[in-house]
């Protein structure tokens with residue numbers, strides 16, 4: 001059965017869950033690990049197990065390396081993080097167990113993070129959850145965002161779960177989620193992984209500026225979209241200038257040839273409007289130089305914005 005909420009997801013309702021949220025609103029996404037295997041069928045296996053298990057445990061989602069399975073609607077309560085965490089949270093079980101950062105970033109777990117991030121971005125948009133990890137004080141104060149099961153444990157003194165573990169790569173999960181929020185669902189998981197690399201961003205900007213919004217935020221300490229865009233634009237300007245120079249050489253030769261042709265035609269008693277042909281060549285060249293000028297203006301504006309933002313960032317960091 002497909003999810004009534006997100007039709008591209010498989011929907012496997014568990015044996016136990018709560019209807020509604022007892023009047024609460026979704027406040028955060030809770031990240032868990034299953035403490036189980038990380039096979040490509042682990043999400044499906046986990047959902048099937050929740051249909052059988054007798055201890056009433058459930059989750060909203062399982063994510064593994066090739067899919068996300070939804071089990072409980074986000075408007076209902078999954079039984080994963082005690083009463084308060086269940087009422088306020090959307091529960092994500094990442095298939096895997098306690099791991100080092102390097103293990104979380106190996107191919108299987110890395111793909112699991114991406115699949116989870118893609119779905120988290122949808123829920124974050126839907127419920128207006130800022131893509132940041134909350135402190136336990138912020139959780140108690142009712143702020144919206146993301147947390148781990150460990151934070152539910154510490155915020156309310158309930159239970160003893162410590163997942164997703166101290167080495168969980170929150171920076172990677174959250175920056176990837178933010179990318180899906182910014183770029184939308186049409187970014188494939190593969191593209192999202194590639195989007196993590198500045199080299200790919202630069203490449204994308206050169207070939208398709210649309211992929212990186214001009215108003216992309218500067219995020220302190222993270223691969224930076226704006227700087228990548230700047231490098232991409234500068235490269236593009238350089239390429240255009242080289243191409244324009246080659247075009248100018250070719251155009252000059254073409255004009256000489258057209259003049260020679262017109263002279264030969266005139267000698268034979270015919271005629272050709274060589275001025276019109278040359279005017280068209282000049283118009284193409286003028287459009288090219290306009291494109292270069294517009295790109296140079298954008299480069300200058302971006303440099304200014306990045307400079308101002310870096311200044312503000314530095315001021316923030318230097319605050320006592």
Ligand SMILES: [Zn+2]
Nearest residue numbers: 032149161163
């Ligand atoms: Zn948990």
